Amino acid sequence: MNNIRVRFAPSPTGYLHIGSARTAYFNWLFAQKQKGRFILRIEDTDISRHQEEMIDIILDSLKWLSISWDEGPDIGGDFGPYRQSERNEIYQEFAKKLLDNKKAYRCFCTPEELEQRRQDSAKRGEFFSYDRKCLKLDEDQINKKLEEKIPFSIRIVSPENKIISFTDNVYGKIEVISSTIDDFIIIRSNKLPTYNFSAAIDDYLMKITHVIRGEDHLSNTPKQLLVYEALNFMPPSFTHLPMILAKSGEKLSKRHGAISIESYRDEGFLPEAVKNYLALLGWAFDEKTTIFDEKEIIKKFTLGTINKKAAKFDYEKILHINSVYIKNHKISDLAVLIKNRFKKRISEMDVSFLKENGLKAADTENPISREAVFEDIENKMDAIIPLVNKRAKTLNDIEKMIYPFFFDIAYPDDIKNFFKNKNINAAGLIQQAESSLNEIKDNDFNRLIIERGLRNLAEKNNISFAELAEVLRLALWGRTVSLPIFETIEILGRKKSLNRLSDYEELIS
RNA sequence: GGCGCAUUCGUCUAGUGGCCUAGGACAUAGCCCUCUCACGGCUAAAACAGGGGUUCGAGUCCCCUAUGCGCUACCA
Numbered sequence: 258m259n260n261i262r263v264r265f266a267p268s269p270t271g272y273l274h275i276g277s278a279r280t281a282y283f284n285w286l287f288a289q290k291q292k293g294r295f296i297l298r299i300e301d302t303d304i305s306r307h308q309e310e311m312i313d314i315i316l317d318s319l320k321w322l323s324i325s326w327d328e329g330p331d332i333g334g335d336f337g338p339y340r341q342s343e344r345n346e347i348y349q350e351f352a353k354k355l356l357d358n359k360k361a362y363r364c365f366c367t368p369e370e371l372e373q374r375r376q377d378s379a380k381r382g383e384f385f386s387y388d389r390k391c392l393k394l395d396e397d398q399i400n401k402k403l404e405e406k407i408p409f410s411i412r413i414v415s416p417e418n419k420i421i422s423f424t425d426n427v428y429g430k431i432e433v434i435s436s437t438i439d440d441f442i443i444i445r446s447n448k449l450p451t452y453n454f455s456a457a458i459d460d461y462l463m464k465i466t467h468v469i470r471g472e473d474h475l476s477n478t479p480k481q482l483l484v485y486e487a488l489n490f491m492p493p494s495f496t497h498l499p500m501i502l503a504k505s506g507e508k509l510s511k512r513h514g515a516i517s518i519e520s521y522r523d524e525g526f527l528p529e530a531v532k533n534y535l536a537l538l539g540w541a542f543d544e545k546t547t548i549f550d551e552k553e554i555i556k557k558f559t560l561g562t563i564n565k566k567a568a569k570f571d572y573e574k575i576l577h578i579n580s581v582y583i584k585n586h587k588i589s590d591l592a593v594l595i596k597n598r599f600k601k602r603i604s605e606m607d608v609s610f611l612k613e614n615g616l617k618a619a620d621t622e623n624p625i626s627r628e629a630v631f632e633d634i635e636n637k638m639d640a641i642i643p644l645v646n647k648r649a650k651t652l653n654d655i656e657k658m659i660y661p662f663f664f665d666i667a668y669p670d671d672i673k674n675f676f677k678n679k680n681i682n683a684a685g686l687i688q689q690a691e692s693s694l695n696e697i698k699d700n701d702f703n704r705l706i707i708e709r710g711l712r713n714l715a716e717k718n719n720i721s722f723a724e725l726a727e728v729l730r731l732a733l734w735g736r737t738v739s740l741p742i743f744e745t746i747e748i749l750g751r752k753k754s755l756n757r758l759s760d761y762e763e764l765i766s
Numbered sequence: 767g768g769c770g771c772a773u774u775c776g777u778c779u780a781g782u783g784g785c786c787u788a789g790g791a792c793a794u795a796g797c798c799c800u801c802u803c804a805c806g807g808c809u810a811a812a813a814c815a816g817g818g819g820u821u822c823g824a825g826u827c828c829c830c831u832a833u834g835c836g837c838u839a840c841c842a
Contacts (some may be wrong), residue, residue, distance in 0.1 A: 438838090472771075547779095571793085574792045724801090743801085
């Protein structure tokens with residue numbers, strides 16, 4: 258056990274998105290590698306943008322990814338509370354200290370006033386930075402304003418010409434001259450702290466040794482260093498992670514489709530696959546490997562091998578990685594996953610859902626006989642999974658593929674005349690197929706025997722098996738693309754298979 | 767505008783001065799396998815932003831330019 262401590266500090270203004278998840282994951286990975294502790298802190302100091310319900314959603318997303326925390330708002334810890342909204346006294350205390358030391362000052366300018374001055378500067382083609390108007394106030398003036406109860410914010414005093422420097426684990430040495438930093442506000446007039454103040458204090462108080470966060474904070478680091486210095490804090494080690502951009506190169510946002518971790522879960526991504534993809538954004542396992550498990554990542558992970566270039570998010574690639582994970586997933590485990598999702602889906606589905614998916618209601622009295630379907634699911638899923646695990650990129654893909662095993666199909670209209678102008682006697686072939694299936698003994702009704710009979714049938718009729726298969730596929734699935742037909746017949750069982758064959762025969766004759 | 771950061775196939779990346787005729791993966795195209803669709807296998811096309819240096823030698827080091835991104839909020 259050592260003293261390495263990292264933190265992930267989301268603000269509950271939206272869902273946990275891909276970029277934040279990557280940050281959380283890299284923190285977690287580093288903690289695992291170093292056998293340190295991972296702290297979860299909620300940065301909810303902006304009451305206007307804060308959405309309470311987002312906290313649970315973010316926590317759920319992290320849990321789904323198995324990114325676990327050692328200290329946090331829900332489980333506590335020695336350095337709590339872990340929500341900034343509950344730490345206000347602490348920030349006030351430090352702000353007061355800075356005020357007393359003259360390292361900060363009260364600013365009575367109103368936001369409106371500041372905005373006005375900003376605009377005036379812009380009109381003159383200048384750029385506004387705070388002019389220290391309120392730093393020039395003398396004690397009497399300040400006391401007078403305080404007596405009048407004029408609201409104020411607190412600004413930090415940015416030193417004149419000091420070089421602020423730090424070494425980032427990814428970006429290397431960063432130097433900024435303090436005069437380019439404004440006297441930024443640390444406490445708002447509503448008495449709540451701003452990010453650069455509260456984050457610095459909490460990181461210090463929570464004994465964070467390594468701050469690992471997005472590159473968008475690289476420019477904030479010197480400001481926080483100013484806070485550290487004013488308060489005589491030892492700063493932590495900093496690591497900034499390259500940004501994740503949308504495919505267009507813009508900052509990833511809701512406009513770019515699915516970016517929340519929640520939506521990936523709902524689409525049927527496996528958490529391991531999502532993490533594998535995330536690890537590939539700004540980091541490489543080695544020169545060749547794309548798929549690797551978490552244990553291997555933890556073994557290899559170092560902050561120094563993270564690269565600097567912003568990465569564009571590639572949906573095709575995460576899909577591909579997910580498909581590999583599905584393919585490699587243990588069949589029985591995958592079956593359990595699908596069973597659960599499928600049952601949930603079926604509990605929620607209605608008749609219009611059946612229609613949209615080319616399925617038929619059981620009967621008008623009881624359009625979806627859920628009990629029967631549930632039983633069917635339990636019996637058949639283990640046999641079905643091997644047919645679909647190499648064909649699907651998501652769990653949702655699997656669901657869509659297997660409806661016809663559990664519901665009757667509705668033949669689309671264009672299927673009726675499919676063989677009209679072809680030199681194939683579809684109806685005749687179906688009749689022969691029916692008797693072929695009928696000849697099989699109950700105990701022998703399996704894929705191999707079914708195949709033998711049907712291949713013979715093609716041969717007898719002097720057609721290729723591909724041609725026969727097309728007829729059977731249309732009858733069994735109502736479409737030209739399907740899962741393999743011998744297995745379909747075996748899993749469907751003799752009775753249902755024969756029903757479909759005769760239904761189709763009736764349709765085309 | 768100021769400050770900071772970045773720039774290798776369309777995309778994610780390998781590359782830390784000679785192993786680079788620049789490697790892998792996704793996507794794309796073709797072939798093979800095949801009952802359709804997938805899987806799998808093989809092959810193809812595809813990149814060092816531009817310009818100057820340093821060096822016997824530069825994708826790799828330095829400078830300039832261009833482009834992109836971030837910060838510049840009483841957002842985080």
